[in-house]
Amino acid sequence: MNGTRDQVLNSIRRALKRGPLAPEAAAACETRLVTHRRNLIPARARTLPPRGQIELFVKMAETVNATVARVKRADDVPAAITDYLSRLNLPAQLVRAPDPVLDALPWNERPLLETRRGVVADTDPVGVTACFAAIAETGTLMLHSGAAGPTRNNFLPDTHIVMVRASQVVAAYEDGWDRLRAARSRDGAFAMPRTVNFITGPSRTADIEQKIELGAHGPRRLHIVLIDDGEAA
Amino acid sequence: MKATSRAFKANARQALGDANLQRAMVNLRTGFAERRAHAVAQLPEWEELRAQGVAIKKDALAHLDFYLEAFEQKVIANGGQVHWCRDAAEANETVLAICRRLGAKTVTKGKSMIGEEMGVNDYLEANGVTPVETDLGEYIIQIRHEPPSHIIAPAVHLVKEQIAQSFRATHRDLDTSRPLDDSRQMCDEARAVLRPRFLAADVGITGANFLIAETGSSIIVTNEGNGDLTQTLPKAHIVLASLEKVVPTLEDAATILRLLARSATGQEFSAYTTVSTGPRRLDDADGPDEYHVVLLDNGRSALLGGEFEDMLRCIRCAACLNHCPVYRAIGGQSYGWVYPGPMGSVLTPSLLGVETAGNLPNASTFCGQCESVCPMKIPLPKMMRHWREREFQRHLPPRAYRLGLAVWAFFARQPALYRIAADLGARFLGAIGHGRGRFRALPFAAGWTRTRDMPAPEGHSFMSLWAARQAKRAAR
Numbered sequence: 001m002n003g004t005r006d007q008v009l010n011s012i013r014r015a016l017k018r019g020p021l022a023p024e025a026a027a028a029c030e031t032r033l034v035t036h037r038r039n040l041i042p043a044r045a046r047t048l049p050p051r052g053q054i055e056l057f058v059k060m061a062e063t064v065n066a067t068v069a070r071v072k073r074a075d076d077v078p079a080a081i082t083d084y085l086s087r088l089n090l091p092a093q094l095v096r097a098p099d100p101v102l103d104a105l106p107w108n109e110r111p112l113l114e115t116r117r118g119v120v121a122d123t124d125p126v127g128v129t130a131c132f133a134a135i136a137e138t139g140t141l142m143l144h145s146g147a148a149g150p151t152r153n154n155f156l157p158d159t160h161i162v163m164v165r166a167s168q169v170v171a172a173y174e175d176g177w178d179r180l181r182a183a184r185s186r187d188g189a190f191a192m193p194r195t196v197n198f199i200t201g202p203s204r205t206a207d208i209e210q211k212i213e214l215g216a217h218g219p220r221r222l223h224i225v226l227i228d229d230g231e232a233a
Numbered sequence: 234m235k236a237t238s239r240a241f242k243a244n245a246r247q248a249l250g251d252a253n254l255q256r257a258m259v260n261l262r263t264g265f266a267e268r269r270a271h272a273v274a275q276l277p278e279w280e281e282l283r284a285q286g287v288a289i290k291k292d293a294l295a296h297l298d299f300y301l302e303a304f305e306q307k308v309i310a311n312g313g314q315v316h317w318c319r320d321a322a323e324a325n326e327t328v329l330a331i332c333r334r335l336g337a338k339t340v341t342k343g344k345s346m347i348g349e350e351m352g353v354n355d356y357l358e359a360n361g362v363t364p365v366e367t368d369l370g371e372y373i374i375q376i377r378h379e380p381p382s383h384i385i386a387p388a389v390h391l392v393k394e395q396i397a398q399s400f401r402a403t404h405r406d407l408d409t410s411r412p413l414d415d416s417r418q419m420c421d422e423a424r425a426v427l428r429p430r431f432l433a434a435d436v437g438i439t440g441a442n443f444l445i446a447e448t449g450s451s452i453i454v455t456n457e458g459n460g461d462l463t464q465t466l467p468k469a470h471i472v473l474a475s476l477e478k479v480v481p482t483l484e485d486a487a488t489i490l491r492l493l494a495r496s497a498t499g500q501e502f503s504a505y506t507t508v509s510t511g512p513r514r515l516d517d518a519d520g521p522d523e524y525h526v527v528l529l530d531n532g533r534s535a536l537l538g539g540e541f542e543d544m545l546r547c548i549r550c551a552a553c554l555n556h557c558p559v560y561r562a563i564g565g566q567s568y569g570w571v572y573p574g575p576m577g578s579v580l581t582p583s584l585l586g587v588e589t590a591g592n593l594p595n596a597s598t599f600c601g602q603c604e605s606v607c608p609m610k611i612p613l614p615k616m617m618r619h620w621r622e623r624e625f626q627r628h629l630p631p632r633a634y635r636l637g638l639a640v641w642a643f644f645a646r647q648p649a650l651y652r653i654a655a656d657l658g659a660r661f662l663g664a665i666g667h668g669r670g671r672f673r674a675l676p677f678a679a680g681w682t683r684t685r686d687m688p689a690p691e692g693h694s695f696m697s698l699w700a701a702r703q704a705k706r707a708a709r
Contacts, residue, residue: 004318007317008528011530012534015534015535015539016295017538032481037482038484039487040488042278043277044276060501138501146518147516149518150517152519155465177487190448194512194514200500200501200502204504207369208393210263211415216424217424217431217458
């Protein structure tokens with residue numbers, strides 16, 4: 001395939017009427033790639049204090065049909081989930097992602113809640129995951145794959161429940177990327193996860209006569225449990 | 234996909250008489266156009282974001298070779314592969330070779346316009362691999378054996394009764410007395426039918442809205458979650474992308490993403506924006522074992538540096554389709570190939586040749602709506618005019634049309650003669666049309682008078698009226 005590669009690159013250069021980039025120009029492009037220069041970020045979330053960003057995140061998430069429950073402490077999360085499931089008459093049966101953050105929660109205090117830890121199967125009705133960050137600008141959750149985060153757990157169950165800490169709320173997508181770079185860099189090398197999911201509300205489609213229906217192929221419901229412990233970013 | 238763009242006029246005439254199509258197209262106005270206007274109004278920085286989006290794409294195109302090589306290096310460093318392909322045939326062979334090596338029987342697919350360009354479904358099917366479209370709209374047209382009519386809403390030309398009928402004809406193992414009266418029921422049926430297909434697929438194929446040079450990632454933007462199931466569950470994830478999808482950084486993608494969903498569906502952000510980089514890592518709980526990017530030129534490099542280069546900024550949001558009076562009247566299939574509406578009228582002649590697609594750039598009133606809503610500020614009317622010029626230079630329009638234009642051009646180049654001719658014409662038509670004030674039929678103008686009357690001139694040309702008026706003033 002090397003021949004094809006060179007042919008494509010050559011036809012690009014021919015059209016641009018030049019050879020490979022001159023060293024200075026190539027260095028400028030290289031700098032652009034490593035400096036993560038930000039473009040304009042809308043004022044909407046950026047100019048808010050942390051508390052305001054949390055409120056905006058909740059408002060924007062609810063606008064796109066997610067539901068939000070607030071608890072004071074992480075230990076309250078299993079109870080909040082049990083309440084949510086019983087209120088909607090959903091099975092009290094969930095699979096939680098193999099995430100130490102979720103392992104630390106007191107699931108045993110809810111004996112009627114059937115929980116399993118691991119990767120979801122097609123028939124599991126409820127998936128519970130943590131997240132990496134939450135973007136105030138559009139009410140968007142940022143999750144990534146890894147040993148603790150099977151990607152399918154975000155998509156296969158009918159109901160996706162996501163635990164968010166107040167300190168995880170950031171203004172913009174760019175803030176999420178910066179946090180991910182900081183969290184996953186060793187000796188200057190950034191290890192990008194296989195998958196980064198930005199999730200904004202439950203699955204939806206308008207492919208039949210432009211009528212919006214939730215739950216096309218992914219979750220029908222997206223429920224966010226926000227641990228509002230007074231700590232903000 | 235075989236192009237029927239030559240038959241555009243016949244296609245359009247048929248579309249105008251298609252009652253279902255006309256009923257379905259009404260939804261487009263209230264759906265996309267109004268939601269977009271609302272979303273744009275919510276973002277005061279809209280115009281500045283547009284300008285920055287344009288600048289990002291211009292930089293990416295000016296250094297396209299550099300960013301593509303940087304992208305490839307990062308893909309390889311993350312354990313993936315990039316397959317450079319000059320045309321659709323090479324890309325199809327590449328996809329098939331991967332499927333064969335993995336012994337793939339079925340392939341799930343997220344919606345990909347590059348896939349449509351390649352005709353990858355037909356190719357795989359002819360070679361014993363079954364492709365399953367998973368986007369609801371794309372699934373609907375796949376079971377109806379139709380081409381898409383819109384680049385983000387492939388089945389927008391259909392009414393729900395037609396879709397219900399196709400579901401009944403295809404899902405034969407389901408209870409024949411089940412109700413299929415509304416979109417909810419059909420949505421649930423498609424979900425139930427497609428779920429086992431997702432789980433059984435050996436390979437998942439998606440498109441890409443962006444390729445990121447910084448990280449070697451591909452990004453897809455969807456609402457249904459079908460693209461995510463498609464690329465997460467099978468053994469291999471194949472990304473189909475054309476060269477111009479590359480942008481330098483994740484920050485650059487973030488800026489254009491702010492423009493994309495608002496322009497496309499009027500959403501602040503699509504439900505799922507997914508960034509994929511290489512295959513699953515050693516300790517990952519799930520994900521595909523292989524990650525392939527089929528990087529396709531298919532005519533793009535030839536557009537660089539020329540008068541159609543701006544078209545390579547297109548992010549396929551479909552705002553130009555949704556706001557085009559011609560598209561809204563005739564739907565997308567009339568255009569006869571993958572890309573309809575104003576962006577298609579520029580891109581299709583660029584990729585297939587003006588001989589095949591010359592009708593398309595002529596199907597515009599030049600109202601300018603497309604350019605004004607384009608998030609990438611692509612001068613679509615100007616480029617359609619370029620195509621009309623090229624078509625004329627190549628003697629492609631019909632003889633009568635060319636002759637008429639030549640006659641007009643002769644007079645237009647000689648203002649004195651033009652004035653005399655215009656004055657004579659106005660007097661003559663004014664005299665014979667005086668009584669009624671309009672003509673029901675005129676020689677050489679049947680195209681106009683077949684469906685409406687031609688108003689009769691009042692007997693004077695503009696220039697003669699102007700001269701008379703000036704003379705009157707001077708006399709005062």
